[in-house]
Amino acid sequence: MWKAYGKHLAKRGIFLFLTLVIATYATIVIANLGGYVDGILRRQIEFEVSQYLARSPTFRELSPEEQEARRRELIEEYIKAAGLDKPFIQRSFIYLWRALTLNLGRAMHLRSASGSSKVYDIILERLPWSMLLFTTGTIIEAVIGILLGVNMAKRALSKFDRAMIVASIISYTAPPWFYGILAILLFSFQLGLFPPGGLVSRPHESWTTFLPDLLHHLALPLMVWVLSFFGYWAYITRNLVLETLHQDYVMAARAKGLPERVVMRRYVLRPAAPPIVTMIALALIASWMGAIITEAVFGWPGLGSLYNDAVWSMDAPVLIGLTVMYAYLLVLTVFILDIIYGILDPRVRTVGA
Template sequence: MNIVLKKLLYLIVMLIIISLISFFAINLAPNSFFASGELNPNITKESIEQLKAVYGLDKPLYIQYLSWLSAILQLDFGISFASGTMVKDEILTRLPITLILNISSMILIFILSLYLGIKAAFSKSKFFDKFATQLSLLSFSMPSFYLALILILVFSVNLELFPIAGLHSVTNDGSLNYYLDFLWHLIMPIFVIVFAGIGSLTLYVRSLVIEILKSDYIFFAKARGLSKKELLRYYILPNLYPPVITLLGLSLPAVIGGSVILETIFSIDGMGLLFYKSALAYDYPVIMGILIIGAFLTLLGNILADLVLLKLNPNYNNE
């Protein structure tokens, strides 16, 4: 219980620090929504000043920050400059698809990296080991946006096997066909995220398994006549889970940040695409709301990874 409280306190402190840095960094940007041309070009300076007063932008910066911080503690992220709707509502309508993309991708990355890394280590210097290593190096060096554009060009434009963009090609009638169509639209985006994520983790798992196989306890386990499956279950996997889960927790920011690019390329109406459009429109309330929620999800993922490690190994040092 003490560890959980410490983690929650850490989450709160880090969110406050992130909010402080993000708020002042965005407000120090050289342009703003009211000077970006998004408004009526005939609007007067007096009207702009009135709008700033409505949003509280006529007050000193530190007062703006304290007011904004007080509001987000009540889950009130303000009103969007561009749409005039509540930021919370805009984010909540798009959050589920981003979570589906990222969570399903992380699960697939975890499973595939374990499989490829373990099998490559057991077949060291053989064909599968060379195949997995080259595949991992290609994954590690391939930019996700470039891979996404290649897949769209080949499989969507030329072969017409997958949809180019969006999430749906049919109307929502609640039928099985609607949900299958939804999954069909997610195949290429999830593939890009998984392919870009398995490279480094597969190589890491392979090197860990090779070192484990050199250990004395593996030698004695083999001498006792244990099969490969028993070695894997009782000796290799228990030693693999802690470092792999830790690495997955640390890679969460890259996965969430990468969704901005992929959602924009595939026109997926999630938090990433919303962030991109808001950045172009200088819609600061929406940008700040997405940054805070993204930071919260990242910190929460790291805390959950630590708690899982503690469950697997009670002697795990969480300090």
């Protein structure tokens, strides 16, 4: 069975890779309509050539006519090296290869804190801060929500269950940025317990002062994020577990006299695990890409704010880079989910085989 399921996973992997290639190619073609990306690359080449020649002692010794000729000669060489002299189809496949190998080019306007214009550097600089806030928040809210959901299902229709259903609905009815504004007004401006936003209050020379300041700034947006989504996890988990509790095999296990702990672990939680794992995986991917409005409210320098900056500055290379990175994460996660499904649920292995 495992051998046949391995073949299924191999086919699935090929299909997902082709999906990634098609999605990336479509993004590149759409972004380059009217030669927009080509024009960006040409301007970057002209800028790099000008910068290079300005530092060249021999170039300054040339006459103005010779300087212009040398400049044009170098620009043509760079254009050929970049493939910009080739037809549109060939150029688009060159761009596709660079995107798939994460050679994402240079940003038009945005820069990293170190001054780099490479899109890869800019994204990697912001990614850890998105993961620190949103991935940590997603893990905490999932753990709290799943534990609450299981207990709600075990005590269905009790006062506890009804109270938690109301709390769950209140939790995910409003978006996190709405709770964020209320939290800033109360805990920052009224009580003065937390800073209203940002990563740190001031530059730090050592981790011993940087880390406490960072955690102090992280606390409020993290609490808001968890508050906004734990109810979603609790309510969905409750319904999944409650549905499983009424299955015939669960009743048969109880009729055999198995301990409730064994029944819950083996006959209830394990069959309910695949959809919960899917939710966790997709939520983690979303968390890596940040949240545009929430980051704007708290002044958090993650990928959400980077996406917002790229849109407002019309920085196409950064937008394409973010799209490609997200596509990679999505495809990789879906493939890992297929493997986890086969481990958790034998029925999936049978169908796949």
